[in-house]
Amino acid sequence: MNDAQALPDPPVAERRSTIRSHHGDTFDDPYEWFRAKDDAAVLSHLEAENAYTDARTAHLEGLREQVFQEIKGRTLETDLSVPSRRGAWWYYGRTVEGSQYGIQCRAPLASPDDWTPPELAPGEPVPGEQVLLDGNIEAEGTEFFSLGSFEVSTDGQRMLYGVDVAGDERYTLRVRDLATGENLADEIPDTFAGASFSPDGRYVVYTTVDDAWRPDTVWLHEIGTPVDDDVKLFTEPDERYWVGAGFTRSDRYLVIDVGSSITSEEWILDADDLRGEPRVVWPRREGVEYSASDAVVDGEDVLYVLHNDDALDFELVRVAASDPQGERSVVIAHRPGQRLLGVDTFRDWGVVGYRRDGLPRLGMLDYADGGVREIEFDEPLYSVGTGGNPEWAPPLLRVGYGSFVTPGTVFDYEIATGELLLRKRQPVLGGYDSADYGQARVWAPAQDGTRVPISLVWKRSFGEVGSAPRPLHLYGYGSYEHSIEPGFSVARLSELDRGVVFAVAHVRGGGEMGRQWYEDGKTLAKRNTFTDFVDCARHLVEAGYTTPDRMVAEGGSAGGLLMGAIANLAPELFAGVLASVPFVDALTTILDPSLPLTVIEWDEWGDPLHDPDVYAYMKSYSPYENVREGVVYPRILAVTSLNDTRVLYVEPAKWVARLREVGADAMLKCEMVAGHGGVSGRYNSWRERAFELAWLLDVLGVADAS
Template identity: 80%
Template sequence: MTDTRDIPTPSPSDAPAAPVAAVREHRRTHHDDEFVDRYEWLREKEAGEVVAHLEAENAYTDARTAHLSGLRERIFEEIKGRTLETDLSVPSRRGDWWYYSRTVEGSQYGMHCRAPLASPDDWTPPQLEPGVDVAGEQVLLDGNVEADGAEFFSLGSFEVSTDGSLLLYGVDTEGDERYTLRLRDIASGENLADEIAGTFAGASLSPDGRFVVYSTVDDAWRPDSVWLHEIGTDTASDERLFHEPDERYWVGAGFTRSDRYLVIEVGSSITSEEFLVPADDLRAEPRSVWPRREGVEYSVSHAIVDGADVLYVLHNDDALDFELVRVSAEDPTGAREVVLPHQPGRRLEGLSTFRDWALLGYRRDGLQRLGIFDYASGSVTELEFDEPLYTVGSGGNPEWAPPVLRLGYGSFVTPGTVYDYVVATGDLLLRKRQPVLGGYDPADYEQRRVWATADDGTRIPVSVVWKRSFGDPADGASGQPRALHLYGYGSYEHSIDPAMSVARLSLLDRGVVFAVAHVRGGGEMGRQWYEDGKLLHKRNTFTDFVAVARHLVETGYTSPDRMTAEGGSAGGLLMGAVANLAPELFAGILAAVPFVDALTTILDPSLPLTVIEWDEWGDPLHDPDVYAYMKSYSPYENVREDATYPRILAVTSLNDTRVMYVEPAKWVARLREVGVDALLKCEMVAGHGGVSGRYNSWRERAFELAWLLDVVGLADQQA
């Protein structure tokens, strides 16, 4: 059915005809159930007719949104005008150098630089100012030079050797997350002959600077192998250190901060195993820390306590929200000393070990927390902050024995902030708060946490932020419900934490309220929160989001004709499911790289990452109950003919290897069959993260925000 809401849209006489995808029946039969897929032919990425269809969709979207070109340009200029285009990051110390990045007005990509320390005892980062020369500065890599001639550019690895002489970096110019590794002699600026194509992100240099450790993927895009390359030798002679044959597991590798071990990590979403290799003998046989057991996850951090090599192991063996134990590095399967016992409601998330203490990351009451962990006493000193909603995390601390910890902090109203925390005194030293130009004042905005109630009585946290001058949206001061944009994700135990967005100001300054529904399937409220939103509980994610939307309507924040929703990737699945469950609650839905043909993808083990994903969604290929459950919510298969849908914008990328373009392409074609006003925008040279380059990204976001404002009737509203 067509959208009948009183929202300004081009009239049928003004609008061009929407592309009509050819119907070619493809029959899929599993567990005695047959599904007739009319648009599966769109999966043939290399076929000329598929490319032509995507280009027709782009042309249609361009025509349908042409009336927003002026607004798009205004929003782009607003984002640009609030951003200090020529800027520098806060330097981070490693070895004899301060490392930092700089951006230059007019340039798409950043420059990676370094400058020498003033003295070995220098732990106070230099105050860098745009336009002021930095003594001894070296430009290690200029992204604009590396990206010259390429429509897409992304770095997947960037590391300098311990002695500061070599740079390792990995480049992707397609968006398919296949990186070519290169090595550069920093003194001469020349690249070495060593070049390794087809690698995964996250390569490392060995502490002695002799080797590169990197990983590669199998045909299903799963990182499955770890390789050792000796610098200066033919890459054809590279040695495979480790291979994981089980298709449910991914592999990664990296060195401990102590430089004592290479850690090879093997994991699915429910099970993990880690292996140690001595950093001074990388050809040694990898040694398992704890043999893997189905459903047990753990991670290890190396430390030296009272002269002994120990491993701190964070695990969930009979500890839902994880506990921390200490074991001998030489005999990790031996005696376990519990140093932080399991405490329900305190989800331990990570431990970063340093020479004298460790940094513990954990989550309590829906917020991230950081604490200093004392090796001797096992006590945790929590860092405290003033705001009721905030995000805090480690800000990059490569040194083994620093007197300070670099932290990153922010909230919905506080721009990204860099602190150095002095562990000995507890002092928090402000190093930089990201400037927001144009007179931005955090006091002009307000954030709060409210709670909605799900159908089963579960309380769902909701974060809300708005501009104060428009009045509190909950008290009806404006005289009518406000336009509200509701964001959600809810998968993989990923939390949507408070963060200020320059682009979001273009909504807030026009009176739009922004809200985040922290639905089950995410990690905001601990491991059980995640468990209750995955596998055969996945529908809780969708019904939680609907419950939040209804709560915001019932409490006067907004009304259905003034509310839009957004989610990306697995959050795009959420958008598709919500559109089917409660289309009457929204005026528009923005789905970015949406996982909307979930069942088709998860049924096909030959597709990228499918088998790994069975731990998250279930295995519908072999389990009829999982098949039936997924079929009950997969958006593409549940498009309704008896409903009035909101306007829908789906954004995707041709080279996305995580959620393939075909999913939103098929979904939009199906939605059009029932008369939905649906648009598809496909970036023809990009990957899962969308376009590259900051100006390109700003224009992409300006396009989306202009569409959202048009949906709620605020396209003519000046900021």
């Protein structure tokens, strides 16, 4: 069905002049008044946009329901995670059919020597099980529910959890006595995510934010005392830096992290003297990033420090914990093109994460000689990382693995033998067979000759990819050195099974090909991100993978900026553009220091407030200000949330209104109770994704599954 026929007229917003003047340039913004979130006229306009989108997509109701049922039908709704050992307990999560939220549980170890996680059967009782937190009970009476902190004390006696019921990422922190199941009087509002217990369980360390939503202060709360008596451990006045805190795996130190996009600094406190003075590891130097992890080697307390001081792709050094600014011993030397990502230290060994040839890797670090033994996998594309390793001296390393065709998999890597022990693979119901799908990487030539990787996944029954033009879904991000990894998606099967090829353009500004790849797609090189995506799309057309009328682009947040930019640069290449919480009014935002994405973001985008060259450069690509007259835009769907504190709803609302002025077929869907990540609850999330996929499949002219 052509949804441009016999449809209601879109909302037409009133134009109200708002003048912005910087560096001799004046811009008259007709829709800046949308920023008044509590204005009845603004809320009325957003509701009208939702009503229009509902009417425009009413013909897709059946397809939406079909896709939702496909996602639901492929998911084992009653399931358990692989238990992770901490102290005298196995900790794991449950999901129950019909319930929106997960349930956090634990069960006692069989013995102190028990390192093999119990094989738990979905829906079956577990001997000695304790339910710690049932998200469904906690969420009763709310439209939104999200956990920002969740931790059990080392002795297993208390639990802390932080809850957001609006989507604005302000969490109320509570402490529960696990013996009685009752909450203590301790309740701390307006905290940031990531609170933690001190190793002795006596204190809670948490973070609060300033008026611009920047986490800036670390606090120490003694359980059982008034919040007004909490001790300020650290505060960062520089608006370019975020602050976080947490205890090392050894429980010996509290580490306070201070960082901007390009500079970091760490302070440490002895865990048994939290009221003492923090001491700096390395004083901050502009452009130098580092992170430290502690260990004991040959009886000496040491720190392993990963840094980029004269080492673009980072190197790993070892220093004395008592004198971290003293002599550095190089453990892993800088190697251009192999980006060291992080090091996790345990009592007897470490694990190093790094990227090589566009893929993540894991290697075991031998403290004695600094040697690294890579854990090998046999797929050409995959993602891998560590997780669920709270113990200081385990004989196993918990590893998460997956690919475009291999569902999420949990391994335990046996240190002594090097064997990968399969603990669980995400079940996919309905007869899923990974052999029915293919994945590959191809390379597109960019305008300047750079080769840009593109990852592809497809269903083989429709023919091998590239053998004939196919409908294609091209995803991109390209900011903050964030890499889009080859990961499995149940929802994506609804596309693949209809003959759609899914592709990821790994454009500059991301981290897929090392630190230089990121540097070449930020600040005054940001246009490379956009032109790379266009060049990838053009290559896929010219190489016969697809055609412009059968290609939809998608990106979210900073990837939404990418979507707005490519819609202006090459509208003729795409049939549709799906932009989630899109950062499409970038210049207006980055000019306003009172907004969350401003001062701390100047390292990523540049400072247009004080630098006329940055202002001119950003104005040349900011999507809202570069909507073009006289061109035919692809169909556009922008999805946002009223309570998003990262990319405000006003950006896509203004963008859609401006697109309509030039005759574009643009729609806005605004969740009225949600945040940057969209709605909460798994069924709600599935329905939200089904809505987006139904629109995408409609644009591609694909509806029926094979």
